Amino acid sequence: MIPSTILDRSAIAAHVSRLGIEIARDHPDGVVLVGVLKGALIFLADLARAVPDVAVSLDFIAISRYAPDSGRVRITQDLEHDITGLDVVLVEDLVDTGLTLAYLLRLLEERGARRVRICALLDRPARRIVPLDVHYRGVEIPDVYVLGYGLHHADLYRNLPEVYEADRSVVARDPAAYVAELYGRAPV
Numbered sequence: 001m002i003p004s005t006i007l008d009r010s011a012i013a014a015h016v017s018r019l020g021i022e023i024a025r026d027h028p029d030g031v032v033l034v035g036v037l038k039g040a041l042i043f044l045a046d047l048a049r050a051v052p053d054v055a056v057s058l059d060f061i062a063i064s065r066y067a068p069d070s071g072r073v074r075i076t077q078d079l080e081h082d083i084t085g086l087d088v089v090l091v092e093d094l095v096d097t098g099l100t101l102a103y104l105l106r107l108l109e110e111r112g113a114r115r116v117r118i119c120a121l122l123d124r125p126a127r128r129i130v131p132l133d134v135h136y137r138g139v140e141i142p143d144v145y146v147l148g149y150g151l152h153h154a155d156l157y158r159n160l161p162e163v164y165e166a167d168r169s170v171v172a173r174d175p176a177a178y179v180a181e182l183y184g185r186a187p188v
Contacts, residue, residue, distance in 0.1 A: 003165060003182060063104070088113040088115070095125075122138060
């Protein structure tokens with residue numbers, strides 16, 4: 001399968017702009033955008049610049065699974081700032097099963113955030129295990145494997161400026177399988 005573009009640069013820019021305006025409208029007194037590392041980094045950077053006329057603070061959180069498919073996670077990088085009494089928007093590149101975000105949502109609420117909302121560029125509800133309200137959604141996608149704009153396989157493809165549908169089995173066999181095609185050069 002040749003990767004196909006799901007979201008090109010202009011579509012991403014339009015979604016990011018719309019989401020930034022929605023966040024500004026709902027948080028006129030300011031907001032803390034918390035990016036879930038590493039995937040949300042690129043989206044978060046663009047989103048922060050797209051929130052007009054509102055004070056925006058940035059923070060990051062990273063988690064990892066204790067064991068594959070266990071559903072249990074541990075925090076590998078925690079927030080640097082106290083969020084007590086603040087409006088927080090948890091920023092993610094892709095919402096899939098909802099397990100990770102449900103955990104983080106509960107954690108941030110327990111830490112005293114006034115309000116916690118979820119923002120995702122991509123939402124794949126077909127794989128949802130935990131019911132989750134994605135307050136700010138870029139686009140809903142079907143159950144396909146995606147790469148680019150923060151999404152990766154073996155830490156490759158994150159820096160691509162577009163989102164591509166790819167064949168999971170191809171990159172499982174060879175993580176660099178699409179490098180030449182998507183970057184226009186041979187794998188490094």
